[in-house]
Amino acid sequence: MLNEFKTFISRGNVVELAVGIIIGAAFTGIVNSLVKDMLMPPIGWIMGGIDFSNYFISLSGGRYDSLAAAEAAGAATINYGRFINALINFLIVSGALFLIVRQVNRLHFMHKAEAGPSRQEVLLEEIRDALRARAATPDTAPPPNRPA
Template sequence: MWKEFKKFISRGNVIDLAVGIIIGGAFQVIVRSLVDDIIMPILGLFTGGIDFSNLYINLSGGSYETLAAAKAAGAATINIGLFINAVINFLILAFVIFLIVRQINKIRERQKKEEAPAAPTTKTCPFCHTSIPIEATRCPNCTSELGKKG
């Protein structure tokens, strides 16, 4: 069992996956900061100073100034602002991942084109089996007529 685990964990794609998860977690922190510290304040400015992080619906009937105060009092709340933040985080993260995957696909396509074999320039005469130009209609060695498809 230990040997199988060692073989599994040392595979390249498992390590790549682990690195991807770690980088993704770090990137999520950056996106969250972008949304919370830059986008949401600008959005709040355009919506008349609304602080989305404190936008909530109180289900318990009491009145609280902030979401933190409502949570501290144990009030049941629907946290609309936090949900909006999460949706914006997701959309930004999904868009950035889309851009990254798009660029990777372009690079792969370019590599495939560079690696693609060149079109053949010669063919084999079916009569004498020598190499002749692909556009030849008559073999220069045995003078056989090859026709258009040879």
């Protein structure tokens, strides 16, 4: 069992996944700061000083001036403002990842185009061209005998 575990851990995919998770956690901190400190203040200012993180519904029926006051009182709340912030975070992260993956794919395609076609592609092109040439010329010879 120990050897199987060593094999599992030493495979490249597990190590790459671990690196991805660590980078993702660091990236999440950056995105959270971007949303909280850079994007939400202008959006709140444009919308008249609205702070989404302070939007909530009190389920206990009390009236609270802020989410912090409701939490301090121990009130049950639905924090839909925090959900809006999380949704904005998600959209920013997914947009950034889309741009990164798109750029990596573009660089990979450019690198592949510079390398030229692979040996298999060259052979397939030769077979295709031979089949086209054969189809274009009438064949007068009988087909070869094939064993059944």
